Amino acid sequence: MWPLPRPAFSARTSYDTCVGSTQSKNRREKLQKAADSAEQAGRRFRKAAAKSTLHKLRPEAFQLQGITGGDAVTWAYENGMVSTMKGRRIYDRLMAAPAHDICPLCGQGMVKSLDHFLPKSEFAALCVDPLNLIPACVDCNKAKGDQAPESPETVTLHPYLDNIDDHPWLTARVVQEAPTWLEYFITPPGHWDTLLTSRASHHFEVFNLAELYSAQAGRTLNSIRLQLTDLLEETGPQSVRAYLEGEARTRRAARLNGWETAAYQAWAEDDWFCAGGWTGI
Numbered sequence: 001m002w003p004l005p006r007p008a009f010s011a012r013t014s015y016d017t018c019v020g021s022t023q024s025k026n027r028r029e030k031l032q033k034a035a036d037s038a039e040q041a042g043r044r045f046r047k048a049a050a051k052s053t054l055h056k057l058r059p060e061a062f063q064l065q066g067i068t069g070g071d072a073v074t075w076a077y078e079n080g081m082v083s084t085m086k087g088r089r090i091y092d093r094l095m096a097a098p099a100h101d102i103c104p105l106c107g108q109g110m111v112k113s114l115d116h117f118l119p120k121s122e123f124a125a126l127c128v129d130p131l132n133l134i135p136a137c138v139d140c141n142k143a144k145g146d147q148a149p150e151s152p153e154t155v156t157l158h159p160y161l162d163n164i165d166d167h168p169w170l171t172a173r174v175v176q177e178a179p180t181w182l183e184y185f186i187t188p189p190g191h192w193d194t195l196l197t198s199r200a201s202h203h204f205e206v207f208n209l210a211e212l213y214s215a216q217a218g219r220t221l222n223s224i225r226l227q228l229t230d231l232l233e234e235t236g237p238q239s240v241r242a243y244l245e246g247e248a249r250t251r252r253a254a255r256l257n258g259w260e261t262a263a264y265q266a267w268a269e270d271d272w273f274c275a276g277g278w279t280g281i
């Protein structure tokens with residue numbers, strides 16, 4: 001959802017690096033013999049991503065030649081990438097890509113692991129393909145689970161492939177009740193097609209983003225409550241609005257579609273809120 005630069009390693013480079021240090025000679029040769037099937041799987045994956053047909057990919061076509069899926073994941077990913085020094089360098093580079101360790105799937109959590117975009121339990125030949133490895137927080141990794149997409153609309157947004165952060169699309173609205181809260185939703189820019197809009201909505205649901213952002217905004221409001229009340233009492237609603245607009249501006253410069261940007265903007269634009277809506281009256 002929040003874009004990342006595409007990894008610098010190809011599927012083949014990553015595979016060769018991860019299996020090259022395998023200690024058992026027999027196993028290493030078996031893995032090396034399957035290198036072409038890993039490369040071909042990476043090619044099919046990229047082609048399908050470009051054509052928005054990832055949901056049509058079948059696990060049978062994404063196995064390493066002559067190696068069961070379970071062995072492929074244990075040998076190439078767990079041993080070769082996570083636990084071996086050379087493979088680990090690639091793992092660490094992928095983990096380090098998001099600025100400030102912010103999870104690109106939710107824009108809030110801290111990166112703790114690599115999530116397999118297409119699950120490694122089904123698409124074993126992609127288990128060390130960098131394009132299939134997304135740095136993610138624990139909650140997002142868990143929320144996505146081992147589900148492969150079943151339709152074009154259920155392909156979650158891919159941080160390396162879906163660069164959607166050049167226009168505003170995240171919006172919040174003040175719910176005028178006591179206590180007040182913010183409702184978050186997606187406002188698709190005019191150039192988004194219906195498929196991208198559906199995928200973004202699906203992404204929002206899978207990762208529970210409306211609830212996550214609403215809770216975060218509630219905590220932020222709690223932390224500025226006294227300041228808002230002082231401004232209202234000393235100089236009135238216009239001062240409250242000016243303060244909130246300033247906060248929205250500085251957050252927008254840092255992150256166009258961040259939940260904080262949307263929160264401050266929604267509060268600043270709402271007359272009821274600026275007149276004391278946070279006070280619970």
Ligand SMILES: [Zn+2]
Pocket residue numbers: 103104105106107108109110136137138139140141
């Ligand atoms: Zn996350």
